Amino acid sequence: MNFLNEVALHYPDAIQLAAGRPTEEFFDLADVHRYLRLFCRYLADELGYSGERVRRTVLQYGRTKGIIHELVAENLRLDEGTEVDPESVVVTAGCQEAMFLVLRALRADERDVLLAVSPTYVGLTGAARLVDLPVRPVATGARGIDLDDLVAVVRRERAAGRRPRACYVMPDFANPSGLSMDLPTRRALLAVAEAEDLLLIEDNPYGLFHGDADRLPTLKALDTSRRVVYLGSFAKSVLPGARVGYAVADQRVRDACGGVGLLADQLSKIKSMLTVNTSPIAQAVVGGRLLASGCRLAGANARERELYARNLRRVLDGLAERFPSAADGVTWTAPTGGFFVVVTVPFPVDDDLLARSARDYGVLWTPMGHFYDDVTAVRALRLSFSTVSPDRIDTGLDRVAALINDRLGRPAVAVINRDRLADGAAGEP
Numbered sequence: 001m002n003f004l005n006e007v008a009l010h011y012p013d014a015i016q017l018a019a020g021r022p023t024e025e026f027f028d029l030a031d032v033h034r035y036l037r038l039f040c041r042y043l044a045d046e047l048g049y050s051g052e053r054v055r056r057t058v059l060q061y062g063r064t065k066g067i068i069h070e071l072v073a074e075n076l077r078l079d080e081g082t083e084v085d086p087e088s089v090v091v092t093a094g095c096q097e098a099m100f101l102v103l104r105a106l107r108a109d110e111r112d113v114l115l116a117v118s119p120t121y122v123g124l125t126g127a128a129r130l131v132d133l134p135v136r137p138v139a140t141g142a143r144g145i146d147l148d149d150l151v152a153v154v155r156r157e158r159a160a161g162r163r164p165r166a167c168y169v170m171p172d173f174a175n176p177s178g179l180s181m182d183l184p185t186r187r188a189l190l191a192v193a194e195a196e197d198l199l200l201i202e203d204n205p206y207g208l209f210h211g212d213a214d215r216l217p218t219l220k221a222l223d224t225s226r227r228v229v230y231l232g233s234f235a236k237s238v239l240p241g242a243r244v245g246y247a248v249a250d251q252r253v254r255d256a257c258g259g260v261g262l263l264a265d266q267l268s269k270i271k272s273m274l275t276v277n278t279s280p281i282a283q284a285v286v287g288g289r290l291l292a293s294g295c296r297l298a299g300a301n302a303r304e305r306e307l308y309a310r311n312l313r314r315v316l317d318g319l320a321e322r323f324p325s326a327a328d329g330v331t332w333t334a335p336t337g338g339f340f341v342v343v344t345v346p347f348p349v350d351d352d353l354l355a356r357s358a359r360d361y362g363v364l365w366t367p368m369g370h371f372y373d374d375v376t377a378v379r380a381l382r383l384s385f386s387t388v389s390p391d392r393i394d395t396g397l398d399r400v401a402a403l404i405n406d407r408l409g410r411p412a413v414a415v416i417n418r419d420r421l422a423d424g425a426a427g428e429p
Contacts, residue, residue, distance in 0.1 A: 035288025066091025095245030119371035173338025
């Protein structure tokens with residue numbers, strides 16, 4: 001992440017196909033004040049808080065689990081068809097903190113390991129390193145996870161005396177692969193988790209952005225045995241700058257004193273020693289957004305979903321135009337939603353090639369090697385299309401194609417694309 005930021009700073013005019021940020025097209029500072037006022041009115045009118053209590057709730061240190069937990073639970077009920085006890089919700093400083101809290105709660109001693117579908121989101125592997133929890137890769141397979149490999153990894157780790165505590169999955173438009181699990185795979189994964197006595201950590205930042213396809217139920221919505229710890233984020237659906245996420249941890253677990261309570265309570269204890277509480281002002285803004293939409297964010301993000309779907313179609317069509325023959329050795333994933341497309345090429349992709357791409361071709365992307373542990377010479381790159389206009393997608397794909405064709409020794413094609421690069425560079429916003 002730091003390397004990508006550094007490259008972007010050094011080449012600010014390069015087209016940004018690396019960052020997985022939400023679009024800024026619909027940001028409005030006036031909304032922040034409107035949402036804050038709306039939440040304060042909710043506290044006063046709906047919950048009956050006095051003026052003093054409203055001020056204290058929003059401006060003072062607050063409840064460690066959060067002050068919008070009931071609204072989050074209502075949002076899950078309406079948008080996901082998931083019934084959760086609001087007390088099982090822990091509101092966090094971004095989903096990254098939720099991830100850390102869950103891994104820290106699961107890590108008891110050196111025997112514990114975490115499983116994760118590979119390639120894996122770097123924030124997950126980074127959090128695991130911080131809590132000294134080794135990550136064991138599980139193959140992706142054609143449907144988002146290879147269930148046979150999952151069982152094999154679980155049993156191999158147990159045979160070696162280790163304890164697989166959970167498997168991290170992103171069933172909808174995974175970062176970085178863009179792949180999703182179909183409904184039979186989701187049901188089968190839950191059955192495997194039950195049979196192998198394994199928790200699933202479901203991360204769902206992109207589920208609302210399903211393009212032209214129908215939405216599928218989350219694992220948590222299908223879960224009848226409390227096998228799923230659900231991680232949510234408002235970064236993509238409300239505001240990334242608010243830095244508000246959450247964990248739903250409704251599992252019953254024993255504490256250090258032998259008592260039984262919610263896993264959410266253990267997460268809260270850890271959070272109290274880490275960040276104390278999530279900014280009440282930031283929560284109030286998110287809470288106001290939830291109230292403004294009747295706690296239904298799916299419909300409230302219709303504009304964003306259409307923008308991402310349009311950009312995804314532009315990327316897929318553009319790749320097909322630039323690499324029409326399978327003999328090129330250039331292939332790509334074809335997700336139905338989310339933010340990412342992965343392009344596989346017949347040569348290694350690394351940070352040096354990215355630096356060259358930024359310097360000589362004016363385009364940024366993400367080397368896929370960063371999403372694998374202890375693997376070198378990964379022959380793939382990730383394109384993110386969430387923050388760019390269709391015209392800049394076209395220009396960016398021209399530049400990516402020029403880089404790839406140059407690398408494959410195709411100077412004639414590269415000259416054509418370099419001409420377009422030169423024409424498009426001047427005066428671009």
